[in-house]
Amino acid sequence: MEVSMRSNHVKLIRVVDLLKEKALNGLIIYSDGLSSLLRPAYLHYFSEFKPLGPRNAVVLDRSGNIALIVQPAWDGPRASQKTWIPDVRGSSQFLKDLTKTVEEFHLQGPVGVVGMREMKEEVYLGLKKKIELRPADEIIEEMVREKGEKELALVRKASRIADIGAKAFLDYARVGIREYELVAEMEYAMRSAGADDIFLLLSSGRHNREMHEPTDRRLEKGDIVIGEITPGVNGQFIQLCRTVVLGKVNPVLVEKYEILIHALDESLKEIRSGASASSITIAMNRVIGEAGYAKYCAPPYMRSRGHGFAVGSIAPGGEIDDKMKVNLEKHQVIAVHPNQYIPETGYLACGETILVTDTGAERLSGIETKLYESA
Amino acid sequence: METMQPVLKNGRNVWDRVNMPEAEFCDRLNKIRKTMKRENLDLLLLYGNGYDDYGNYSYLSNYVIRLARGALVVLPIKGEPALIFEGASRGIPSVRKTTWIQEIRAGGDASKESVKFLEEKKWVPSTVGLIGVKSQMPYDQREFLRDSLRGSRLLDVDPLLREMRMVKSSREIDQVRRAGRILSRALAVLSETFFPEVNEKTMEGTLYREARIEGAEDFRVMISKPKRDQGTFSPPEEGTLLSGETVVLYLAVEFERYWSEAIRTLIVKDNGLVPVERQDLNERYKKIIELLEPGKAASQFCKEVQTQIRKEKAELLPTYGLGQGIGLSPREYPILSKDDKTPLKEGMCLTVRFIVKDEALGAAMTGNTLLLTRKGPEILT
Numbered sequence: 001m002e003v004s005m006r007s008n009h010v011k012l013i014r015v016v017d018l019l020k021e022k023a024l025n026g027l028i029i030y031s032d033g034l035s036s037l038l039r040p041a042y043l044h045y046f047s048e049f050k051p052l053g054p055r056n057a058v059v060l061d062r063s064g065n066i067a068l069i070v071q072p073a074w075d076g077p078r079a080s081q082k083t084w085i086p087d088v089r090g091s092s093q094f095l096k097d098l099t100k101t102v103e104e105f106h107l108q109g110p111v112g113v114v115g116m117r118e119m120k121e122e123v124y125l126g127l128k129k130k131i132e133l134r135p136a137d138e139i140i141e142e143m144v145r146e147k148g149e150k151e152l153a154l155v156r157k158a159s160r161i162a163d164i165g166a167k168a169f170l171d172y173a174r175v176g177i178r179e180y181e182l183v184a185e186m187e188y189a190m191r192s193a194g195a196d197d198i199f200l201l202l203s204s205g206r207h208n209r210e211m212h213e214p215t216d217r218r219l220e221k222g223d224i225v226i227g228e229i230t231p232g233v234n235g236q237f238i239q240l241c242r243t244v245v246l247g248k249v250n251p252v253l254v255e256k257y258e259i260l261i262h263a264l265d266e267s268l269k270e271i272r273s274g275a276s277a278s279s280i281t282i283a284m285n286r287v288i289g290e291a292g293y294a295k296y297c298a299p300p301y302m303r304s305r306g307h308g309f310a311v312g313s314i315a316p317g318g319e320i321d322d323k324m325k326v327n328l329e330k331h332q333v334i335a336v337h338p339n340q341y342i343p344e345t346g347y348l349a350c351g352e353t354i355l356v357t358d359t360g361a362e363r364l365s366g367i368e369t370k371l372y373e374s375a
Numbered sequence: 376m377e378t379m380q381p382v383l384k385n386g387r388n389v390w391d392r393v394n395m396p397e398a399e400f401c402d403r404l405n406k407i408r409k410t411m412k413r414e415n416l417d418l419l420l421l422y423g424n425g426y427d428d429y430g431n432y433s434y435l436s437n438y439v440i441r442l443a444r445g446a447l448v449v450l451p452i453k454g455e456p457a458l459i460f461e462g463a464s465r466g467i468p469s470v471r472k473t474t475w476i477q478e479i480r481a482g483g484d485a486s487k488e489s490v491k492f493l494e495e496k497k498w499v500p501s502t503v504g505l506i507g508v509k510s511q512m513p514y515d516q517r518e519f520l521r522d523s524l525r526g527s528r529l530l531d532v533d534p535l536l537r538e539m540r541m542v543k544s545s546r547e548i549d550q551v552r553r554a555g556r557i558l559s560r561a562l563a564v565l566s567e568t569f570f571p572e573v574n575e576k577t578m579e580g581t582l583y584r585e586a587r588i589e590g591a592e593d594f595r596v597m598i599s600k601p602k603r604d605q606g607t608f609s610p611p612e613e614g615t616l617l618s619g620e621t622v623v624l625y626l627a628v629e630f631e632r633y634w635s636e637a638i639r640t641l642i643v644k645d646n647g648l649v650p651v652e653r654q655d656l657n658e659r660y661k662k663i664i665e666l667l668e669p670g671k672a673a674s675q676f677c678k679e680v681q682t683q684i685r686k687e688k689a690e691l692l693p694t695y696g697l698g699q700g701i702g703l704s705p706r707e708y709p710i711l712s713k714d715d716k717t718p719l720k721e722g723m724c725l726t727v728r729f730i731v732k733d734e735a736l737g738a739a740m741t742g743n744t745l746l747l748t749r750k751g752p753e754i755l756t
Binding site: 215 | 377
């Protein structure tokens with residue numbers, strides 16, 4: 001580096017290089033503080049601080065001047081503890097503090113903005129008056145590709161917690177419990193194990209149509225209970241899709257679930273770094289189609305065959321499909337789930353999250369994907 | 376108070392028509408239309424986004440989006456309203472279970488879907504009132520809306536609904552009361568629980584479990600340890616709480632769309648968490664909330680609180696604000712600050728927080744959700 005950086009953090013060095021490559025004078029990484037399973041958390045990834053307020057931004061220039069502005073102001077000490085960015089500014093007048101920092105860093109001309117779609121009008125227009133805004137999400141997307149031990153440790157920790165959640169699902173899915181009580185037990189198990197965020201959908205009944213948030217319904221004998229169990233740790237989510245039958249399993253259900261297991265296995269065989277992402281869904285849809293359900297391989301009978309999971313990116317994408325033109329990369333974390341409505345059985349949940357390696361898919365769950373039976 | 380937002384509202388998702396019958400929404404519809412007529416509005420778009428700011432569209436529809444997405448109600452001065460949410464159309468049957476509105480549309484972008492719908496209905500060009508659009512809609516969606524409805528007269532009319540939402544109906548008050556009961560129950564269970572090792576995550580898990588079992592739709596926990604970490608609130612993390620340590624808990628719960636919050640100070644003792652009973656803190660808090668009176672401006676209340684505290688030679692730590700309205704959002708109007716001149720009214724649900732420095736505890740904090748009645752405040756938590 002020619003300039004004296006305000007921090008020697010590897011992310012800052014990398015981002016400054018990328019700014020130069022893209023002829024940008026600076027970068028603003030913005031967050032509205034909302035979490036979404038299928039939206040990358042760019043500011044969280046870059047700063048290593050998960051914001052809670054409605055307006056937060058990292059501002060940096062090509063010389064390595066960098067500041068993290070967080071709202072509410074009282075969240076500043078927490079931000080300072082979490083982030084590697086030395087200059088943290090708690091703010092109660094966000095736009096004023098943001099534009100002041102832009103001026104302080106002498107940002108002019110084209111400035112990249114990551115997370116621009118999270119901006120509301122006041123911030124967007126306020127910045128637009130000062131600088132030329134250029135969408136620049138790809139800067140973080142490029143950085144995220146380089147996964148280290150720290151990220152992989154997080155993946156494994158979230159996987160262990162997902163197994164704990166799946167075990168609670170299988171243990172507590174019993175006749176008489178209400179759907180929302182089942183969620184309470186699963187959430188307790190996963191939070192106590194270290195999850196800091198959880199996404200849980202389920203459904204119960206003889207013939208389910210979709211997974212949804214829990215209702216008052218009490219589980220009954222003969223129910224098929226389906227669940228999408230997704231704990232998160234520090235922004236990294238892992239998803240397991242499981243099905244349990246309360247009582248004796250109908251042979252038709254066994255037969256149909258086997259189709260989904262086969263579809264999952266076949267799709268996992270396609271996974272390795274360099275392979276086409278679409279090969280996952282092509283393999284999955286082929287198995288389901290050959291079983292006579294080709295016309296059900298589209299919404300509303302299924303939603304998504306798979307998607308990526310990582311703090312700073314959801315590559316290869318938020319919805320993997322047959323037409324996707326991207327290749328898988330080493331250490332991508334992908335949820336693969338042939339969750340499917342079948343007319344004879346209703347909607348069934350079957351899937352897990354894997355790690356892409358050079359030699360294939362590494363299954364991250366220790367809880368087998370199969371049709372479970374509960375007394 | 377700001378809290379860490381979840382990735383999904385995981386809790387119980389129902390519309391209890393006994394607690395909140397359709398008649399309640401008919402009353403609201405009539406009230407809003409009367410105001411629309413007064414303001415010469417042909418249409419109203421009531422928009423909200425995310426986990427906390429759903430009140431504008433939920434006030435009329437009862438629906439709440441469970442993800443970090445937007446939704447809105449399109450209300451014509453005459454005719455049936457429509458609910459538009461960001462999500463897949465396969466979610467419509469589930470959405471239908473929690474709203475009385477028949478016309479439901481789904482799409483990837485609330486703004487684009489709205490324009491499509493308005494054009495299809497031939498409801499534009501017209502005079503369109505916008506609520507929540509300026510402050511909550513992502514700028515690119517707002518730009519699209521503005522560009523697409525160029526022939527219409529667009530007016531930001533946020534205060535129109537703010538007034539209505541501030542004063543709660545008796546059914547709304549009951550919902551806030553129910554939410555308050557969940558908090559009381561969760562705190563009671565926490566103080567009865569024996570922990571082999573008191574750590575933040577197990578404590579959080581216990582609170583979540585109890586709140587969910589009691590029907591919490593959404594639940595938030597923040598923790599402060601005044602003897603260390605500068606005593607600011609954070610989401611619970613992995614870490615042991617030491618015996619004798621002061622723990623301040625901020626809890627907020629959403630029950631059937633309505634929020635309530637409470638703050639309590641506890642001490643780690645004998646593998647458990649024991650509530651701190653400080654008579655002086657309770658008395659001071661009581662004196663403060665007694666200053667809440669219908670007719671008084673929110674700013675005047677703040678001024679009087681400051682005078683009261685000075686008189687007692689106590690120290691007010693205003694970091695988190697004195698409080699604000701609560702209901703369909705954990706933070707709504709009025710704001711109990713020196714700048715908000717909104718007159719306090721009977722039927723408002725408010726939060727009031729109070730924190731004092733304390734040599735032994737580091738700090739002690741208390742907070743409740745209150746109902747403002749003719750006779751003064753009633754504590755709901």
